[in-house]
Amino acid sequence: MSSLRGSPLRVGVVTVAHGRHDHLRHQHRGLARSDRLPEDYVVVAMGDPEISARTLDGLGSRVVPVAVPPDGRLPLAAARNLGARTVLESGADVVVFLDVDCLPGRELVAAYADAASREPEVLWSGPVTYLPPGRGGADLDRLDELDDPHPARPAPARGELVTGGDPDLFWSLSFAVSAEGWARVGGFCEDYTGYGGEDTDFGRSAVAAGLEMGWVGGARAYHQHHPVESPPVRHLDDILRNGALFCERWGEWPMRGWLTAFEEQGLVRRTAEGWERA
16 A cells, blocks of 8 residues: 655545534534644435535535435444545545544644555544533633543554554544545445444454554544433344344454343343344
8 A cells, every 4th residue: 555645635524414413513613623624524414404515614514415214224334435435536535534423623634634644554543532511512622621532442642643453442433544545445334224333343344454453642532422321222223233243244243341231131132143132
């Protein structure tokens, strides 16, 4: 894989969204305050016609729609693939993915672009801080003061790059990949629908395709608060279905912490193949 160093990089940011309009607007404003603006900003609207292209603080967005199937399961993998395809067809050298709830730190776009330029054969992630309730868009100028990265993932210091991480620690909240790296992996497996599993599958696929895992200290993101279930019981059927698919592809079940919690609640039971509804 050839280096991108020495050539002007085009960066495309991709966000997939269904609802969370205020969070999306705050993210847009955060990107507009970046030290380095992206050349493209694409929002993939999953069954949400209320999301429209707009310009905020001088940064424009494009919206591409993707349908949600009748079963209501969000096509997260397919939506991310569509977003990547859209920015790559417009000439992006680096694709940055941000969860709709994530606010970018000022250095995030520049840090990801620099990391991809230095080592385009790495799948890069950045530390993510989970913000408390009431903190979010109003704190765009104070995000550094709120920095407290999630302890379950690596969190190198700003300016530091770490490679060789565990692919099972990959998460899709915030990551970046070069155009060459994306082509090598082939995108997300679109057999996954609904909640869970597709991002762990992507991390495994990246390593299987010859990419390393890496963490970018300067690519800090801040996850805006929203209510969550723990464990996510309303996504139980998605987790069972996607977990079985993951096992077919990789020989083991993901999301074991959630599955064990479901088992303790009497919602699932273990079988010779894995788990099923109790």
